[in-house]
Amino acid sequence: MKYVLRGRIYATICDDRKLPLSRSVVRLYRFEAKDATRLVAAQAKEVFQFLEEKDIKAKQKRLLAETTTDAQGNYSFEIDGDKKKYKGEAVEVDVYYPEIPDYGQEDTDKPRNYKAFQATLDVIQARWKETNEGLLGQWNYTLSRKWWCALLRRLDIWVICGTLLDCESGQPQAGVEVIAMDDDVISDDTLGSAITDASGKFCIFYRSKDFKKTFLSPFINIETPIFPLGNGPDIYFKFALGGSIFHEEDPSVARKPGRENVDNCLCVRLCIEGGQREPVSxxxxxxxxxxxxxxxxxxxxxxxxxxxxxxxxxxxxxxxxxxxxxxxxxxxxxxxxxxxxxxxxxxxxxxxxxxxxxxxxxxxxxxxxxxxxxxxxxxxxxxxxxxxxxxxxxxxxxxxxxxxxxxxxxxxxxxxxxxxxxxxxxxxxxxxxxxxxxxxxxxxxxxxxxxxxxxxxxxxxxxxxxxxxxxxxxxxxxxxxxxxxxxFNTIYQNVPHGGSWAPGLTQSELGIASLDLDELVSGGGCSNITDSITVKYTATNPNLGNVSLAFSGPGATNNFDPIVFTTPGEEAHGTSHYLGSFGDLENCAYEIRLSAELNLTNGETQHDNIWDRVLFCR
Known part of the structure; x- marks a missing residue:
């Protein structure tokens, strides 16, 4: 039996804002402790813990599956229950960091003496539901701000999140570049920048070396002044539109409580007097x-x-x-x-x-x-x-x-x-x-x-x-x-269409959707089909979405072997047999249509699906 566990993992930051835990290695372990029921019911803060190299090795024999989240924090595990001797019992979900992921800071260099580590997120008992794919479970998880910041600290990732408003109206200021600065004795360091969204929200990610710069950098980096040694930067902000700075805080703001010597997670609420005063091209x-x-x-x-x-x-x-x-x-x-x-x-x-x-x-x-x-x-x-x-x-x-x-x-x-x-x-x-x-x-x-x-x-x-x-x-x-x-603007010319029924070539499409029936290939394009339907299909585009077969006519159902994506997101091709009841089909004309979704946009709409079809008689 195949078990599929899917979901999305977030991290909480300022104002309960959620960020996806993107591009992170997630591991699933068999849970063997006797108190599984208690831990499944426990709050995440009772379960979360960091694991070092020795602890990671000790869990290796219990590893069921491993995957990597996508840019939106989505993950998907597949477990061969027979091979892994797994029957749907409770599991541990860990996140593993052999490298430094890009959470927005772009720089993924490892800190000095960095060692791979792991963190246990939770112990869960999935509610399995029978599907055509096997048993399907769903689990979404939100990492608390406390543990998210602790995790980032291990990775030497620093983050500033906040909201930018108009001081008078309180209206969010969208599309503004917020630039974080570290007020320093020798020279102020630019930590990073981000553009506010429609709600005026932004997050700026950076590394410690971005504020530990001296006149000897990059050979010697340390937050100045050296005595006394500070742990974090002193923050003030500049604001820009189209690369042109139109407002900036006084650097003295960086010496006030809440802005001086900040931790690796900083939440701010900023405002601009008069909003975006002057339109900027x-x-x-x-x-x-x-x-x-x-x-x-x-x-x-x-x-x-x-x-x-x-x-x-x-x-x-x-x-x-x-x-x-x-x-x-x-x-x-x-x-x-x-x-x-x-x-x-x-x-x-x-x-x-x-x-x-x-x-x-x-x-x-x-x-x-x-x-x-x-x-x-x-x-x-x-x-x-x-x-x-x-x-x-x-x-x-x-x-x-x-x-x-x-x-x-x-x-x-x-x-x-x-x-x-x-x-x-x-x-x-x-x-x-x-x-x-x-x-x-x-x-x-x-x-x-x-x-x-x-x-x-x-x-x-x-x-x-x-x-x-x-x-x-x-x-x-x-x-x-x-x-x-x-x-993507590559044109596919002369794509075979109509199969053996009405063979032809389509011109100038941004993808391939082509099908035929084995029974028409062997018997001729006008042959009656009596006892089987075998579809041959090819769908191609580097931004390929859903590919489907539709069967139309009296008694027909859309019941075929699953489409096989031989190159996920780029190509599907192969053979699909009709699995419906052939006896329910009347002596009539039928259509089988192949439809392929192209995930392409011009900024206004999505490209239309491309298709091919074959008609035959029963």
Whole structure:
């Protein structure tokens, strides 16, 4: 019997805010103590304990399974009950740290003399439920702030979490970069930064070496002054929009209680007088409808979308034309402004974004969709009646009725007309950054696409906006940089469709969905099927979601062998037999349809499912 235990693990931080325990090794152990019932009923604080190397080795023979949580803290264990001699009894759940995970601090170097350790989270008795997969159990867990901070301390990870509000109205301040500083005698250290979410919340992760810097760093790091020796940094904050600091606390705040010599977990509640006073030109989001924040809603581990309340909007790569949104002012430091976009390709989404300007390429005018409206000027007219507003519309690559926006090389010149109101920054044709074609005409449904061509992969691009005073190179400033974005625009050409029933080739799809029936292959495309249905299927895309078969007709049920994902998240192929009652099928026409979900978004909607179908007669 197979046992599957799934769930999600969180950690509690400030204001009961939960953070996912991401990218962490989780272990499941058989629990053999006689007082299992008491410990299952006990509170987590009675069970939690740290384990050192000797304790870890002593538990090794009881290990049932091991897995790693994803970016959202999800985990899944599978236990072969027969092989492990497990019958659903109580288990211990531990988290194991052979390395330093990236919880947001990015630096994963081990502290000096670091030794792998483990922590027991809880003892649980899952409530098993019978499913087609076997026995399924569900267990979610939230680590208390006390133990989360103790765990981070062992890892030399420091965190500042808080909320940013307007001092007068109390309204959350979203999209603001909060920069944590350590007030030091020799020079103030920048610990890290984060951008506030829609609720004004943020978390900044850093390491002790970020505040133990001296004039001899990185050779000698120690918090200054050396005498007396302090344990933690002294914190004050700066605030920025689009890379431009618009407000900062006085460094003396760092010497006040609650900010001086702080522990590795700090909770703060900050406010800005007058909120975000002056609009700042900057690049913030992708897409009008979904508004993916270029940092908060991009998973740094895989470049896909993340952290949206609508779960179906997450784990998507980007494709097609992308609306790049933000704020746009006519001037910069009182002078007319112009802006442009640049991009750089990375081999992996975890690679550092290059600082060298030579690594970036300009987005060209031809890379921007025709008719991209960047703004308009309201205009009241009386003719033809009745009186109404008929604005002047300013667009890149203007179409009929629009006013063409001027370019200075690759710089977009912001119109200087009165009452200029902004629309979007650009509509980027992402296929101009990365595209390609692969010919699948020789694919046989049921086989892997790799029999024809290698599995196609996402490509990763960071996109940034640069602004400047018109013609003034010295005033250039970065105004918003995205995390590396997973992007896919490869076109699959000549994919076999219709099987042996109505063979043909589809053109220009972003994935493969192809099927046939063995009975039609051997008997001919118009053969009647009498006693079996054997589906051959292939579905491919590096962002492949759900793949399913649907059987339509009198007496038909969607009862097939499970779809086999030979490369999870990228390809499913093989054979699936109809498991329903063949005697219930009437002498009639039937359709079997293969549907494949593509987890691709343009920031507005998700790509439609792709499909193939075969018809036959009973």
């Amino acid at each position: 900057s690049f913030f989001h992708i897409g009008d409808a979904r508004r993916y924040h270029i940092v908060l809603n991009i998973n740094p581990a895989d470049g896909r979308t993340a952290n949206k309340a609508a779960a179906s909007w997450n784990e998507q790569a980007f494709f097609s034309t992308l609306g790049l949104l933000g704020t746009l002012e006519k001037t910069l430091n009182g002078q007319p402004m112009e802006y442009k976009f640049q991009y750089t390709e990375l081999a992996s989404p975890t690679d550092p974004i290059p600082a060298n300007p030579a690594a970036w390429k300009d987005v060209l005018k031809t890379d921007i969709a025709n008719g991209t409206i960047i703004g308009f000027t309201p205009k009241f007219v009386t003719s033809p009646p009745p009186p109404h507003y008929d604005p002047d519309i300013y667009a890149i690559n203007a179409q009929a009725g629009q006013i063409d926006v001027a370019f200075n090389g690759n710089w977009i010149v912001v119109p200087q007309t009165a009452q200029f109101l902004t629309g979007r920054l650009i509509n980027l044709i992402s296929g101009k950054l990365a595209s390609g074609n692969v010919n699948m005409s020789t694919l046989t449904p049921g086989d892997s696409s790799t029999t024809v061509a290698p599995l196609q992969k996402n490509r990763y691009f960071s996109i940034r906006m640069i602004k400047r005073q018109a013609g003034n190179a010295a005033s250039e400033a970065v105004a918003g940089t995205s995390r590396p974005l997973a992007t």
